[in-house]
Amino acid sequence: MALKSAIRNLRNNPQLLFVRLPPLLSLICILVGVAWLLLLPLNEYSRHTYISENALLPGQVHAYFTGSEQNIFRGYKQELKVLLNEGGQSENGQDEAEFTPAISAKIQSILQVAGLKVATQKYEYTSAGITHQGENTYGIIHAPRGDATEAIVLVAAWKTADDELNLNGVTLALTLARYFKRWSLWSKDIIFLFTPDSKSGTQAWIDAYHDLHPASVHPLPLKSGALQGALVIEYPFEHRFRNLHIVYDGVNGQLPNLDLFNTAVAIAGGQMGIGANLQEMWEHDDSYEARLQTMLRGMTKQGLGYATGAHSSFMPYHIDAITLQPKGEGWEDEMALGRTIESLCRSLNNLLEHLHQSFFFYLLMQSNRFVSIGTYLPSAMLIAGNFTIMAIALWMRTGFHPDNRAEKSTNPKPTEKTVTPISKDASAPEISGHTIAERLLALPLTLVTGLHLLGLVPLWMFNTLPHQLFTTVTYVVVAVDIVFPLLLAALLRNGLGLFTPLVPQQYLLIKSFALLLLGLSLSTLATLNFSLSFMIGLLCAPLSFINRLQCTGVKRYAFSGLGLVLLNLLSPPTVLIGVCWYTGVSVETVLTQAAFGWDVWGMWTQVVVWCVWWPAWLIGCVLLGSSMF
């Protein structure tokens, strides 16, 4: 009975229900969401990886790639090296060595002599005023006893993801092509793809493979069956290596099937005795901190959604792919890497259907520990949910007339003030449950829609302007971000004769709609790209608690001014500049890369930034700024 009456009391008290409670609930959502993420690396919440697909049988075959194959390797390497030197490159200048037609011709002749069908593909992309062009070379081993309906891809880019010369990787792929051709046990075709770089070559090739290439990319003269998996080989140095670094992040945070990663780890560790690293965690002691760091690094890459290697381009086509990077100083040579790849290919060769048994949504925190989507999703969902809770509460609250008589007597000292300095309670006029107000929707709806559409302007600018202008434009946007909300706030406050000035209810409605859109977008995004949704959600978290300030005099100007400064520190361009300063990468590089991602890879991160985050942030600034006028 006590509970019943408590609920009845709550229902009869809209002040508590729609004004006091929601910020508290929102805050709890955010805190629990963050705490949830921090719990994931614990043993109780993460799981040991396991091979889910029976057919893979990792490491059950003996890998014979050794011995005399090494002589072939050295021979091929010498042939390529000669071409490098002929191109007028000194030993030091090798990193600048371009993928010349002579090298392409050499690769073709080697593949042809080995008995492969060979073809080339020219492509050209233009992004941010830079033209990327090149020619892919590839050869196909047709499965001697299989049907040509499926294929595996081995990629060796002339330049690695870090733009180093991948001479050993390319040579290894050539040697493997000759070696694989002599086996009769392939059930799938094997495609050896040699691209000039790790950024655009594979993208052009895979687009053309599926006939989805733009006009500037040539179609493929030679094709095989449905691609089942892809492995990218990198070996950009001359010394022996210790560990294998497995890169698995795809464009837009898409991931390959966990079985592929597990198979690589199992084969490298179990069969070859080579340790596996991930996310550049060279010293992983399996402690909580190390696991958390690994996970956060993975989340950052996933959230930014850029291609981390040549393998990333395969992911949008649902082709599972990873890059194998030898790292460290050790005693493993290129033959060991070759055997690992041979064993991996044998495992992929065993597949009966597309990899589907294991997870596609996961966070890895160690080469043998992960959390799956069911465990981590609530974290981002709670953070996205906090905006929705506030939006609904504001909507309900605007349905009541503010009771002005109560304003002076019970003006509640904002309880949220203790929470964050920029959160101010604008709910000074107490609302009562007896009077029903009509909502004035037209202007708030127009404003919120308009500002979201306005996001297309920076989106267009940052994807079409030449790259030299990017740094300047960023600072311009920062300046605009400071001035524009204030102008807009002044306009709304005074009407300027165009329309009647806004009433408090409309400010609440504007906030309600903005948060509703934000919550909706982020919770949808959380299922697709958890990390991006989580990061944007955290950066937007203050917006839940920002309102027009109601306090008087100097205090109002001081608080709103301070709030605006803090909020401007969290604006998209400022965050970008801050992160660039922290990591030491130039803003231009990041934005050029982002524009390239948008133009070539089909990266959606900017859309989320400029059409979800930026409008929501702008509305927060407008609300806070309006208290100045």
Add this chain to the structure above:
Amino acid sequence: MTLFSSFLQLLSLLLLICAVTAEHTSNWAVLVSTSRFWFNYRHLANVLSLYRTVKRLGIPDSQIILMLPDDMACNPRNAFPGTVYSNADRAVDLYGDNIEVDYRGYEVTVENFIRLLTDRLDEDVPRSKRLGSDAGSNVLVYMTGHGGDQFLKFQDAEEIGAWDLADAFGQMWEKKRYHELLFMIDTCQANTMYTHFYSPNIVATGSSELDQSSYSHHADNDVGVAVIDRWTYYVLEFLETQVTSANSKLNLGDLFDSYDESKIHSQPGVRWDLFPGGEQEGRLRTVVDFFGNVQNVEVENANATEPGSLKEDLAEIARLVEKWQRRDVEYSAILNNSTEQQTGSPSVHLPRKQTVGPTRMTDDSSWGKRLVGISVVGACTAIWVAGSYLGRSVA
């Protein structure tokens, strides 16, 4: 002389014992693998190894039903095309030159398996796909695949339950399709598969208990898959090293005693209770009673009265005839009673039997038809003659 006569007596006694213990007249083997796909190589190797063993011990191909759902020898992933090996030493190619697969690929279904056992097959199904066993046949049924608690999966698509199998064997017994039956199964939780058997003369053995997995024995690093299961491996080891010829006197007791849980890694089980005489009697059956082939001929004794003899059959038929006659009379009496009650007529009339006589195929009008026919033929002939005569005159 006394020595010779006693020797003769001994010999006849021995023969008598032989006749009692090995009274079956033929041997049949049903060897089933139920899983397909490359990574289940070992299940096909299991079955093929057993196939090889029973052939070695004398069961001809015509009396072996071999069910293979997949073709490992021709799988493109096979590093040794055209072969199947059950050991990493690859000493024996199980596929060899002479192998007869009776049910292959998608023919290996639960329905086909049960139809095979119970002989519910179309007339046009060839003999090679039929289990032609009779009341004198010892049948070996070996199954392997992926199973669970009281089921065995067929080809990733369907499964056979323990009750289905029990009922199939039940029907086999009713239809006199076996004399004694040895059921062997190698799968996870195999022993649950024979829990529901109820028809007599069955000895059943399985590789693992409820909630236990059966494991593979070893993998071949060049073929790249596990090549044989543990239990089957050790059963075969016994059969290949101990039962070296069809004259082997080793019995089922010896075979089952050879199970070593530390090697098999699961607890194999044996079920004796359906066998007349239970374990004591069952243990005495020789291994070749099921794995080998006998050439015994059953000479029917006209005076014998045991089940299955001619005399007993005749007596049974006579009893049936008597029974039906009695029922006929009773039935008519009941019918009379009911009509009496309904109509109250005192007349008693048995249901009239209408004898259906043969009908004549011909009737009297046939002569008329013949006359018409003759006249038509005659007219045609006349026209032809006239035509040819006229044609010649014109030319």
